Amino acid sequence: MIAININKKLHGSSGAMLLEVDLHIKEGDFVALAGESGSGKTTLLRILAGLEEAKGTIKVADEVWQDTKTCLKPQSRGIGFVFQDYALFPNMTIEENLLFVAKDKALASHLLELTGLDSLKNRLPNILSGGQQQRVSLCRALMNRPKVLLMDEPLSALDPAMRTKLQHEILALHKEFGTTTIMVSHDPSEIYRLAGRVVVLNHGSIIKDGTPKEVLLQTSGSQKFTFEGELLDLLQAGVVNIAVVSIGQQLVEVVITQSQAKSLVLGQRVRVSTKAFAPILTQE
């Protein structure tokens, strides 16, 4: 069990903000931290890692990482940290990058084998693709068999295909090592695939906490197929009207009645929804 109860005053782009988190995480869980930028996700991760100070307590199993008397240094906390920008040592080979953390050749070659990097172990990081470098970074984070693996948007710099591939590898590594993992992510499909629990931060506080489906599925009553968008246009079409709505990067059209059209204002936020029975799913 990880018991986190911390607070810290932050000065973000939107003024002062209090990061206040009381969170218990079960051993072996994979937790995603979501929320808008500036909500305190990365700061929370850095506080857990001991890279930033905060008030309060952090306990991992029977060990106190932080309370009023103690504050363990990052290297004493038994964490692995994966950053968005890989942060590999450029002058060390792939294998040396791993062995720098722990002199365990057997574990290094096992990890490199699991991630398909064993043939590249004697190369320098700069010849690797972004996806390969992030794999090395992931392997390196597991070299000291951490109690907690912290990942800050580890896949956000990669293209979608590489992202999916690495998601499967992260899942495989999580199954094999059972490391308690906390990952900052913005990507709903990534969160759904990897995490068993999502914690959403907003302005420094936890506003949602549940399974990915509970937290991420947009619903409106019994309508399970719901998107939020902006009303761009209303077109007259005989006895009905057509609402043109922008959702994400796409435009959709919805037929509505004249009386509903009268109550709408262009530019307003609207919700487009239908029951899960109605949409047609086709393969590309």
Next chain:
Amino acid sequence: MNTFEAKIVAIETHEHLSLVDFEVFGQTVSMVSLGLGEGVKVGSSVILALNPTQLIVAKEPTTILSITNQIKATVRSCENGILLSSVKLLVGDVELESIITREAADRLALKEHDSVTVLMQPSELSISKVLSC
């Protein structure tokens, strides 16, 4: 998903709406749509799609409903779940599926070889593919 081939025989467009008539199963079926895609013109062959949850089954043709698309079909099978039933139907050699409540299936006492009428709402039919122009 129900899909079947149809030929466009008429298109009427007014403001942003179109009413498209198809020849299918030896009769006319209508679809109402917003803008029409490329290749959708009189004489084109298309694949029409209809979600099984939106295919209605009646024991006999009816004039008391607003649904104009009514097609004779034969029940091939009726698989009952606890709450829902999946009814497989044959129209000529095309198989269609209708998902209805178990209660409705019991009330209609649907069984193999029954003659029934299937009803399709023009607003729920869609063109999934244009085959030829």
